[in-house]
Every structure is written in C-alpha cells, then in structure tokens.
Amino acid sequence: MAVSQQVFLRDAMRRLNLTRDVFAARVGVKRRALDTWLLPEGSQEFRSMPEVVLRFVTEIVENESLLNKYAQSVQSGPLRDRIAVGGKHQLLSVEQFGRESVEELFRVADLMQPIARRQKVSRVLEGAVLGNLFFEASTRTRVSFGAAFCRLGGSVCDTTGFTFSSMAKGESIYDTSRVMSGYVDAMVIRHPEQGSVAEFARATNIPVVNGGDGAGEHPSQALLDLYTILTEFSRLGKLLDGAHIVMTGDLKYGRTVHSLLKLLALYRGLKFTLISPLGLEMPEDIIEHVAKLSNHVIEQSHDLADVKGADVIYATRVQKERFSDEQLEGYTADFQVSKALIDQYCDENVIVMHPLPRDSREGAHDLSVDLNDDPRLAIFRQADNGIPVRMAIFAVLLGVENLVQHSMRDVTWNPPSHIGPEDAVFHGMY
Numbered sequence: 195m196a197v198s199q200q201v202f203l204r205d206a207m208r209r210l211n212l213t214r215d216v217f218a219a220r221v222g223v224k225r226r227a228l229d230t231w232l233l234p235e236g237s238q239e240f241r242s243m244p245e246v247v248l249r250f251v252t253e254i255v256e257n258e259s260l261l262n263k264y265a266q267s268v269q270s271g272p273l274r275d276r277i278a279v280g281g282k283h284q285l286l287s288v289e290q291f292g293r294e295s296v297e298e299l300f301r302v303a304d305l306m307q308p309i310a311r312r313q314k315v316s317r318v319l320e321g322a323v324l325g326n327l328f329f330e331a332s333t334r335t336r337v338s339f340g341a342a343f344c345r346l347g348g349s350v351c352d353t354t355g356f357t358f359s360s361m362a363k364g365e366s367i368y369d370t371s372r373v374m375s376g377y378v379d380a381m382v383i384r385h386p387e388q389g390s391v392a393e394f395a396r397a398t399n400i401p402v403v404n405g406g407d408g409a410g411e412h413p414s415q416a417l418l419d420l421y422t423i424l425t426e427f428s429r430l431g432k433l434l435d436g437a438h439i440v441m442t443g444d445l446k447y448g449r450t451v452h453s454l455l456k457l458l459a460l461y462r463g464l465k466f467t468l469i470s471p472l473g474l475e476m477p478e479d480i481i482e483h484v485a486k487l488s489n490h491v492i493e494q495s496h497d498l499a500d501v502k503g504a505d506v507i508y509a510t511r512v513q514k515e516r517f518s519d520e521q522l523e524g525y526t527a528d529f530q531v532s533k534a535l536i537d538q539y540c541d542e543n544v545i546v547m548h549p550l551p552r553d554s555r556e557g558a559h560d561l562s563v564d565l566n567d568d569p570r571l572a573i574f575r576q577a578d579n580g581i582p583v584r585m586a587i588f589a590v591l592l593g594v595e596n597l598v599q600h601s602m603r604d605v606t607w608n609p610p611s612h613i614g615p616e617d618a619v620f621h622g623m624y
C-alpha cells in the first residue's frame with residue numbers, strides 16, 4: 195500500500211460517503227475491528243487489516259469511481275488547474291471549490307498528517323520562499339501558514355502591520371504585489387479591506403492565498419473547519435449530508451463564517467441555524483448563494499436556545515474592530531456558548547468549534563472557558579488541522595502533491611507522542 199492503512203481507509207469511507215458503521219457492514223467486518231485498523235500504526239491497539247479486506251475495499255472504491263465517471267463527466271487534470279482563478283493558481287475564495295475538488299484537497303491533507311504530527315519530514319518545497327504579508331492582527335493563521343511551508347522544506351519571509359511596510363509610505367497594492375513577486379514564490383496576504391487580496395492577486399502570476407480580506411472571506415480557515423467537521427464526524431459515525439450546523443456570534447463581519455457557510459453548502463440537505471446578536475446577522479447575499487446551491491434549510495435567530503439538536507456549534511468572536519455605527523444590543527452575558535447551554539440543549543456527540551482567537555476578556559461572551567476540559571470542545575484539534583490543510587493548499591498550488599508521499603523520511607528528533615495534553619482521548623482519530 196502506497197499510503198498508510200489509516201489514510202487508505204479514511205479515504206475509502208469519504209469517497210463512498212459512508213459512516214464507520216455502514217462501511218464496516220458493507221465490508222462485512224465488525225465495527226470494533228475497523229476501529230483498530232483506523233488507529234495510527236505504532237499505537238498499542240493498532241491491527242493490520244487482512245490482505246483480502248484491502249483487495250475488497252480497493253475493488254468497491256474502484257467500482258464506485260467507475261460508476262461516478264459514467265454518471266457525471268468527471269473533470270481531469272491537476273487539481274490546481276481545476277480550482278484556478280482566471281487561469282492563475284491562487285486561493286481567493288471557497289467559491290473556487292466543488293465537493294469533488296474539496297475532498298481531493300482533503301486527501302492531500304490526509305497525506306500530510308505524518309508530517310504535521312512530526313513523524314516524517316519532507317523537502318518537496320526545498321528552495322521555495324513564501325512571503326507572508328499580514329497587514330492585520332494574526333497569530334495562528336500567519337504562524338501556521340509559515341510552519342506549513344517550512345514543514346514542506348521551504349522558507350518564509352514575514353512582514354506584519356502597515357507601520358513597518360512601504361504601504362505606510364503610500365505604496366499601492368499593485369506595486370507591493372509586483373515587487374514581492376520578484377522575491378518570493380508564493381504569497382499569503384491578510385488585509386483589512388474586502389477585495390484587497392484579489393487586487394494583490396491580479397498584479398502577479400505567483401500563487402496568492404487569501405489569509406483574510408476584511409469582512410470578506412477566509413478560505414483556508416473554512417477548509418480546515420470543514421476538514422475538522424468531517425474528521426470528527428468520521429470518529430462519531432456521522433455523515434455531513436443532512437447534519438444540523440449552528441453558527442453563533444458576529445455573522446455580519448465574521449469572514450470565517452462567510453466562507454464556511456458557502457463551503458458547507460456544497461453538501462446535501464443541511465440545516466443551518468444562524469444565531470447572532472441583533473444587527474450582526476449573516477449578509478443576505480451569502481444566504482441567497484447558499485439557498486441556490488441545494489435544498490438546505492436556513493433559519494435565522496437571536497436566541498441561543500436554538501442551538502437545540504445541533505451536530506456542530508461554530509461560535510465566533512464579535513469583530514468590534516470592523517464596526518461602523520453598530521451598537522451591541524442583545525449581546526449580553528447570556529449570549530455565550532457555555533457548558534450549561536450545551537448540556538441543556540445538545541447531546542454528548544455535539545462538537546463545539548471556534549476559529550479562535552476567543553475573546554477571554556471580561557464582558558466578551560463568545561465561548562466560555564468552562565468547556566475547556568469537555569471532549570466536545572474541538573477548538574484545539576481544529577487549530578491543529580490548520581497545518582495539514584495549509585500544507586495541502588501549498589502542495590496543490592505549487593503542483594507538488596504527487597511528490598509528497600515518496601519524499602517522506604523519518605524525523606531525527608524525538609517529538610512528544612501527543613502534541614496536546616488531551617489528545618490521547620481522541621487517539622482513534624489520527
């Protein structure tokens with residue numbers, strides 16, 4: 195097998211769109227056996243699946259993809275060409291993706307897991323330089339894009355804020371972008387104005403990734419959010435089609451929810467409950483876009499009790515820095531996703547997400563810290579997924595995704611077996 199058993203099986207389940215239970219039944223094995231095959235190699239409970247199962251699963255997947263080929267005219271060619279914008283290899287919006295292409299990107303992210311988990315190293319991007327241009331506050335997006343590029347063997351040059359860039363001297367976006375393109379091989383840009391990253395992208399032929407453009411989009415965050423939901427659902431034996439997704443907080447200015455809502459809409463029959471304080475509702479054009487894509491149910495509310503029955507609660511921070519004349523009516527201490535709220539309205543299989551940073555200061559209420567030890571809180575697993583997903587984005591945009599598998603070598607240092615204290619609980623996921 196060219197890939198690990200775990201990657202192979204997860205990919206098969208995703209392609210067939212089957213939960214663990216249904217997949218186990220289709221293959222004719224006990225769910226418990228399947229669980230042990232899905233563990234990381236090297237973990238104590240791990241078991242190798244029999245050769246006959248490997249052949250059988252390969253056959254079902256191949257049959258399914260043959261059927262798909264006849265059923266719909268499958269597009270071909272490298273993924274980067276299929277998601278290109280105006281012929282350029284850039285990531286500006288989630289609207290560049292369809293369900294097929296997003297899942298193809300996730301197969302590349304799965305391949306990256308041994309590198310992201312510090313078991314393997316790769317140098318497929320050796321010699322390449324990333325320009326990380328952040329004209330707005332950032333911690334995880336900037337560092338995780340940088341770390342993802344480094345883990346593929348590239349190097350990173352950073353600039354942060356307007357004050358220390360030539361834009362403070364009146365330089366245009368066009369000039370900055372063109373000049374940077376002479377220095378680096380790819381750029382990640384975060385900028386406070388909606389549409390500005392697209393302007394950077396028009397001025398260059400090197401790959402540009404939108405790291406957040408004002409209240410516009412944050413495509414890489416939405417991709418890692420969707421990847422997290424699919425991974426958590428696979429652990430819980432759920433399918434995304436038909437799921438109930440709740441988004442809370444500042445849905446007007448929160449760019450992560452703008453991108454995530456559009457991306458989730460590629461699936462079928464979802465129920466979306468959009469709960470915001472008064473005046474911070476999801477923009478109408480995004481709701482219309484989602485309504486056009488499939489038979490989704492979209493409900494808007496100002497009452498947190500409407501989290502009832504959610505499969506996913508995605509909380510967000512109020513983006514006060516983007517306010518013009520809004521008042522925060524209705525955003526009181528009760529407007530908070532807390533342990534009491536999810537204990538009252540949701541079951542033990544709900545997952546609670548947040549793009550982070552959560553505002554932990556007094557008077558901020560996006561997500562309570564009393565969920566910190568609750569396994570339903572997926573925020574750190576979500577943030578960890580930023581690495582494999584951003585590695586996949588770079589590998590695809592720079593056209594090296596097919597070289598990754600054979601480029602991997604064992605790490606020479608001794609990383610901890612679990613990167614976070616609570617990871618052991620979710621061992622089965624990785």
Ligand code: NCD
Pocket residue numbers: 334335406412415449450510511513549550551
């Ligand atoms: C978000 C952002 O910058 O849009 N953070 C992130 O990138 N993970 C969310 C926020 O700032 O509230």
